[in-house]
Amino acid sequence: MATDLRPAYADIDQELFDVDQIPMTSRDVRSVGEMLFDVDYLARQLLMDVGGDDAGTLLRSWPTMVAAAEDLWASLPGRRPGVDERDRPITSLSAQAATIESSLSGRKAWPGQGPTNPRVDQMTQTLLSAAALVRRYGAEIPHEQTEAHRDLEAARTRIMHGLYLTAHAVSVALHDNGRDRVTDARQSGRRVQLAQHHSPYAVAPTGVWVDRMTACENTARSYLNDRFAQALAGEAIRPVDDPGRLAQALANWDIQSHRALARDLAPANILLITRTQGLIAGASMVLVDAAATAGVLDPSDRLVPAIADAGRSWSNLAGRWGDLAPPGARIQEPLARAAAEVRASYRQITHDTTTLAGPEGIAGRPGLSQAVTATLRAVGAGSELAVVVAEKADNPSLTGPARALSRRAHNDVESGLATPPAEGDVVWVSPADILAKRLVPLPPPVAETLRAASDATMDAASTASSMASLHLVERAHGSTASDAKQQPAGPRPDAPQFEPVRLSGGPRR
Known part of the structure; x- marks a missing residue:
C-alpha cells in the first residue's frame, strides 16, 4: 500500500529548524580554574552595576552562594585531618550566611519573600559545576606536589575573593537602598533619623542587614589579607591544547x-x-x-x-x-x-x-x-x-x-x-x-x-x-x-579574474 510520507517529513523539518526544538548539544568545557576566574569576573561586574533596587534579591541569594562555595571548598583534595586553620574563614562565613538564611525564612518584613538575583545565581551554579568536576577528577590530583599544592591554594583564594566581592556588592546595594529611602522621605516631607555608624544611610530596615553583611565581608577579607597576590601567583594555567x-x-x-x-x-x-x-x-x-x-x-x-x-x-x-x-x-x-x-x-x-x-x-x-x-x-x-x-x-x-x-x-x-x-x-x-x-x-x-x-x-x-x-x-x-611559490611561474589559463572589492559602512537605518 502506497503512503505519502511527505507530510511526515515536513513535520520533522519544521521541528528540526524550530529554534525552540533544537537541543543544546554544547557542554561546558571550562576547567575549574577558568570557572573560578569567571566567578571573580562576574562578581566584579556585579559590584560595578548594583543599585538600591537590587538589595533584596542580592540578600536572598547570598546564603545559597556561600553554601555552594563551602561545598566546593570541602571537595578540594589535600584537606588535613581534624580542624584545619585555613578552613576557619569559610566555616565562619558559612555559619554567618546560615543565620541570615534563617532570618529571611518566613520573614514578612523587608526584604521578605521574593526572587533571587540572577547574577549571584549564575555564580552559584558555576561553583556547583566546579565542585562536581573536582569530585569527579580530584583523586587524580597529586596534591602533595608543590605545584599542585600552590594551585589548590590559589583555588581557595579565588573562592574567597569571589565571596568577598559579592558580599561587598550586597553591602553597596543595601547602602544605596537606604540612600534611596532617605531621598524619597525628604521629597515627601518626612523626617528620617540618619544612622550614626557605617554610613548615615544605613537606616531601617536596611541598617541591621548592613551590619550583618559587613561582618561577612570582614570574614572573607581576613582570609585574603597578605595572601591574595602571593596565592594567585601559584595558579596553574591551562595550556592551549585546542587551537580551535x-x-x-x-x-x-x-x-x-x-x-x-x-x-x-x-x-x-x-x-x-x-x-x-x-x-x-x-x-x-x-x-x-x-x-x-x-x-x-x-x-x-x-x-x-x-x-x-x-x-x-x-x-x-x-x-x-x-x-x-x-x-x-x-x-x-x-x-x-x-x-x-x-x-x-x-x-x-x-x-x-x-x-x-x-x-x-x-x-x-x-x-x-x-x-x-x-x-x-x-x-x-x-x-x-x-x-x-x-x-x-x-x-x-x-x-x-x-x-x-x-x-x-x-x-x-x-x-x-x-x-x-x-x-x-x-x-x-x-x-x-x-x-x-x-x-x-x-x-x-x-x-x-x-x-x-x-x-x-x-x-x-x-x-x-x-x-x-x-x-x-x-x-x-x-x-x-x-602556496603559489611552490607552483610553476606564470598565470594559469583558468585562473579567475577578481575585481576590486569596495568595503563600505553600509546604509544607515
Missing part, C-alpha cells in the same frame, strides 16, 4: 546571541550581548597586536583604532541597556554559558595568571593564527549584530525601572546628549512610580540617546567590520601567494 577553541566559542556565541535577539525583547539579554561584544573588541586588539609582533598579521595603523572605537561604542550602549534591565531579570542560560566560554577562551590565550600577557608571550602560544582569524571574523560579524540590536532600541514598548530611567533622563539632558525640553525643567518620571518601583516607558531623552548610541555603535561596528574583512582578505591572499 576560540573559533568554536565565537561561533556558538554568534548563534546564541541571534537566538536571544530573535525570541523576545529582554534588556538583560541585550545587556550581556553588548557587554560581550565590547569584550570581544578589547581582546581582539590584544590579539592583533600580538599577531603583528609574531609576523602573523601585517601591521596596520587603522585596524586597532577602528576596533577600539567599536569597543567603546559597544560598552557605552551596554551601559544604556543596563538601565532598562529590571532587578531580578533572568538571562537565557545558553546565552550566559556561551558568553562564559568566550571569556575563558580569550583569557587562555591573552593572560598569564592574573595579568595580561605581553605581545611576545602571546605570539609564542600555539594557535595564534587561528585565534586571530576567528577574532577578526567576530569583529566582522559585529556590524550585523549592531543592526539587530539597534532595531530593538526602536521598539516603542520598551520599559525600565522608574528610578534608573529618571536619573538617566536628567543626566542626558544636563550633559547635552538629549534635546532639552522647551518648557524648561521637566519631571520625566512620576515620583509615585519611583516610590512604587514600577517599570515605566522610556522618557523621551532616554529613548533619544538610546537610539543615538545604537546608531553610533552601528557606524563604529561597520567601520571595524570593513577593516577586519580587509585584513582577512589580505591574509587569505598572502596564504595563496605563499
Whole structure:
C-alpha cells in the first residue's frame, strides 16, 4: 500500500529548524580554574552595576552562594585531618550566611519573600559545576606536589575573593537602598533619623542587614589579607591544547546571541550581548597586536583604532541597556554559558595568571593564527549584530525601572546628549512610580540617546567590520601567494579574474 510520507517529513523539518526544538548539544568545557576566574569576573561586574533596587534579591541569594562555595571548598583534595586553620574563614562565613538564611525564612518584613538575583545565581551554579568536576577528577590530583599544592591554594583564594566581592556588592546595594529611602522621605516631607555608624544611610530596615553583611565581608577579607597576590601567583594555567577553541566559542556565541535577539525583547539579554561584544573588541586588539609582533598579521595603523572605537561604542550602549534591565531579570542560560566560554577562551590565550600577557608571550602560544582569524571574523560579524540590536532600541514598548530611567533622563539632558525640553525643567518620571518601583516607558531623552548610541555603535561596528574583512582578505591572499611559490611561474589559463572589492559602512537605518 502506497503512503505519502511527505507530510511526515515536513513535520520533522519544521521541528528540526524550530529554534525552540533544537537541543543544546554544547557542554561546558571550562576547567575549574577558568570557572573560578569567571566567578571573580562576574562578581566584579556585579559590584560595578548594583543599585538600591537590587538589595533584596542580592540578600536572598547570598546564603545559597556561600553554601555552594563551602561545598566546593570541602571537595578540594589535600584537606588535613581534624580542624584545619585555613578552613576557619569559610566555616565562619558559612555559619554567618546560615543565620541570615534563617532570618529571611518566613520573614514578612523587608526584604521578605521574593526572587533571587540572577547574577549571584549564575555564580552559584558555576561553583556547583566546579565542585562536581573536582569530585569527579580530584583523586587524580597529586596534591602533595608543590605545584599542585600552590594551585589548590590559589583555588581557595579565588573562592574567597569571589565571596568577598559579592558580599561587598550586597553591602553597596543595601547602602544605596537606604540612600534611596532617605531621598524619597525628604521629597515627601518626612523626617528620617540618619544612622550614626557605617554610613548615615544605613537606616531601617536596611541598617541591621548592613551590619550583618559587613561582618561577612570582614570574614572573607581576613582570609585574603597578605595572601591574595602571593596565592594567585601559584595558579596553574591551562595550556592551549585546542587551537580551535576560540573559533568554536565565537561561533556558538554568534548563534546564541541571534537566538536571544530573535525570541523576545529582554534588556538583560541585550545587556550581556553588548557587554560581550565590547569584550570581544578589547581582546581582539590584544590579539592583533600580538599577531603583528609574531609576523602573523601585517601591521596596520587603522585596524586597532577602528576596533577600539567599536569597543567603546559597544560598552557605552551596554551601559544604556543596563538601565532598562529590571532587578531580578533572568538571562537565557545558553546565552550566559556561551558568553562564559568566550571569556575563558580569550583569557587562555591573552593572560598569564592574573595579568595580561605581553605581545611576545602571546605570539609564542600555539594557535595564534587561528585565534586571530576567528577574532577578526567576530569583529566582522559585529556590524550585523549592531543592526539587530539597534532595531530593538526602536521598539516603542520598551520599559525600565522608574528610578534608573529618571536619573538617566536628567543626566542626558544636563550633559547635552538629549534635546532639552522647551518648557524648561521637566519631571520625566512620576515620583509615585519611583516610590512604587514600577517599570515605566522610556522618557523621551532616554529613548533619544538610546537610539543615538545604537546608531553610533552601528557606524563604529561597520567601520571595524570593513577593516577586519580587509585584513582577512589580505591574509587569505598572502596564504595563496605563499602556496603559489611552490607552483610553476606564470598565470594559469583558468585562473579567475577578481575585481576590486569596495568595503563600505553600509546604509544607515
